[in-house]
Amino acid sequence: EDQVTQSPEALRLQEGESSSLNCSYTVSGLRGLFWYRQDPGKGPEFLFTLYSAGEEKEKERLKATLTKKESFLHITAPKPEDSATYLCAVQPPGGFQKLVFGTGTRLLVSP
């Protein structure tokens, strides 16, 4: 069964304190790995899609990387506005566009 596990469940950082979030996955034939940011009560906001091991993508203070078993979301010098839940999802093989999500990492960045 396709599975996504995110760690840690929650992370508290001081402003400027860099860290990484982990997403490990079990899926046969990964079509894509997605990262989203979600603010309380809102829909997920698309960040990145990664397709193959070794691929990296960056956006402002965020950088996502992918290996054959896991993905990391690196946050460099975070600011309080980066506080949110970060969701990882995989797209298994098949003819449709189902995403399998992890439970997310709740990030709190204190000033």
Next chain:
Amino acid sequence: ETGVTQSPTHLIKTRGQQVTLRCSSQSGHNTVSWYQQALGQGPQFIFQYYREEENGRGNFPPRFSGLQFPNYSSELNVNALELDDSALYLCASSGPSVTEAFFGQGTRLTVV
């Protein structure tokens, strides 16, 4: 803003009632997926519509049904509501190449 809009934003229903949620997809996107997100959990795939046909379904009972219209907008219908149906319902739209899936702001459904 993603261009994916959902309505209503909140609603409260009584157990046993029926509900219809609506989604307008982003311009140029012909595929709409629906997800259920319980509090503290990741979204769970309900089903997907492509060219007005359901072409993928998750582990949800038949009382969860949907429609897609020629303009690619979509509805999610839930019959015989149960307390456990209380959740944030999310709609996502994507284009033919599926490199990105954009979500709406969600509908918060409370069943009492």
